[in-house]
């Protein structure tokens with residue numbers, strides 16, 4: 001059986017991680033996106049167990065205490081984490097598993113899975129990043145402000161990651177992502 005692989009996908013909120021990943025999964029259905037646990041309330045249209053496992057703070061803290069999360073972090077007022085079992089099972093089955101996570105979680109994974117392939121997605125500018133978050137229309141003003149405050153700190157950490165991709169033109173960014181992911185060995 002081919003060896004499984006862990007792939008980290010990080011970058012500031014609104015940069016287009018989810019957009020790139022949806023395209024990647026459509027074209028490469030053999031890849032698996034890990035479903036995270038979060039205390040953030042669902043956005044309209046989000047489905048429990050598909051977009052996230054939506055839990056309350058007590059349940060999240062219990063999962064942390066029981067060591068059920070591979071990594072976790074607080075981000076813009078909510079908790080997010082990666083269920084350990086699901087990821088470990090998939091990797092042992094030889095799957096390539098993608099984690100779409102924020103910076104602190106990515107750093108934790110880097111320590112525990114140094115072999116993970118790490119992507120950092122950059123915006124063409126902070127101004128464009130702000131426009132993308134606003135146009136998405138999913139966050140309150142307060143949440144947008146929190147996410148943008150965090151964005152600069154995240155961008156400053158881009159060089160910690162193996163591969164940086166600027167998501168300016170979507171098709172170009174996607175081609176760079178595919179090329180880096182499926183590099184011939």
Ligand SMILES: Nc1ncnc2c1ncn2[C@@H]1O[C@H](COP(=O)(O)OP(=O)(O)OP(=O)(O)O)[C@@H](O)[C@H]1O
Pocket residue numbers: 011012013014015016017018019020132133135136167168169170171173
């Ligand atoms: N290359 C691009 N050019 C213009 N708009 C884009 C591009 N990529 C993504 N977008 C748009 O930017 C918005 C944010 O994208 P997306 O939700 O994928 O970001 P994200 O990084 O997954 O955010 P979060 O971390 O908050 O989940 C969406 O409205 C999306 O359509």
Ligand SMILES: Nc1nc2c(ncn2[C@@H]2O[C@H](COP(=O)(O)O)[C@@H](O)[C@H]2O)c(=O)[nH]1
Pocket residue numbers: 011012013017036037040071072073075080081082100101102103104105106
């Ligand atoms: N550390 C983790 N970060 C995660 C996880 N799942 C998602 N995220 C990141 O949180 C922010 C906000 O997400 P949103 O859905 O509220 O916009 C974003 O950067 C995600 O990548 C996780 O399991 N662990």
